[in-house]
Amino acid sequence: MNSEPGVDTADFAKAWSYADCVPGWLTRDQAVALWDAVRRLGKGARVVEIGSHQGRSTIVLGFAARSVGVTVTAIDPFVDGKLFGGSVTRQRFERNIATARLDDVVELVVGYSTKLRPEWGDSIDLLYIDGKHDYWTYTDDLKWSAHLPSGGEILVHDCFSSVGVTSGTLIKVFTGSKYTYLDRAGSLARFALRRPGRRDRLRLLAQMPWFLRNVWLKVLLRLRLRPVARLFGHDSPYDPY
Template sequence: MQTREPTGNATFDSVWPIAEPVKGWLTREQARLLWDEAVALRGHPTIVEIGSHHGRSTLILAKALAGRGQVIAIDPFVEGRLFGGSATRGHFEANLARAGVSGDVDLVMDYSTRVRPKWHRSVDYLYIDGKHDYWTLADDLRWADHLPDGSPVLVHDCFSSIGVTLGVLAHVLPSRRLRYERRTGSLALFRIAAPSRADRLRILREIPWWMRNVGIKVLLRLRLRGLAQAVGHDSPYDPY
């Protein structure tokens, strides 16, 4: 696939070394997909990112826009051991400042499910990497109502997380407005477009890969990493 670069001086190869040290689970290949879809946007686009953590993906998206648009980063920064709360927000803001993109990102510190019902602006690009339960993912997909035809909708941990995948099967598979294109690892690319039968079948063909990933997660939690390695997962972390 032909890759694209923004109209500014930055290139993906120059930005990734800035983003890679930021704590997160987005791989280089997945960051490249986020980048290419953002660079392809025309005019002065608005990107909505649901789930920002320390800002690795936020930084990529903001750099790709090269100052010609805005990233709306929605994250409640929940307190607790798993999410870090205000400390995580501090890392997020510091990482954006170091990358020089603070002015291109508007942080909305709230749950996406609370923000969406009050949202009335148009959106050109949607990236979902929030809470991974079925109900939240189902609600986050409703942000697509604000996107025009042809806009990208990217979902992380798709065909890996149980909740995310069940949400996609329940709400995207029968959809008349969301078309599945492809994935890079667990980052799935959908498009605001009428899906064909072949597009729907592509979703169903991912089910074996999803089941493999669920099995690997079970093995890792049972501390059976050797068995996980036997099926090709050479990492102590969940497949993403």
């Protein structure tokens, strides 16, 4: 994170104080990665977030966007049901954004990213993907990168803790020619829209043991074997992310 006194550090602390009150899986280190990505943008840029839930990551993006004159478009269908919450989740999202006073920076678009993408006509400058984690939806969400400039950044949450997202990354990034793996904060990976070299592919491949560990931990948690999971360094009832 940029450590410019009194500006970036203080602003991020304020953003995180709001975001950390919102339920979700984004860690502080991952929030820093989002913050820094937005801060690298120029004035007038647009961030697109796919999958907002109650707004934990949106708040971080929104505060960072305001600090550099950027806007955020948050896309979420707010599907009904126990898992996602539907209209109740949308109400919480809108309340959280209003509480953080980010209504003027964050635009909410309600709908499925896969249905909105073919009709999208605007350029974007940063893409954050945290939508449905199956292979087909994730790889379709990657197609939003067609609206990014060359070298534009794509951040993907749960990239190395979801079978669907990881398999999509291996097929579209490791074996593809459009995306370059840069780094990660936990399971949040950062890519650039540019042709990868051999070293880039090897750096991505080097993340696979960590992914396999996460899958193994998920199996242990599903089997209610938390004591065994602790032996592998995971002392939490929740999935690694």
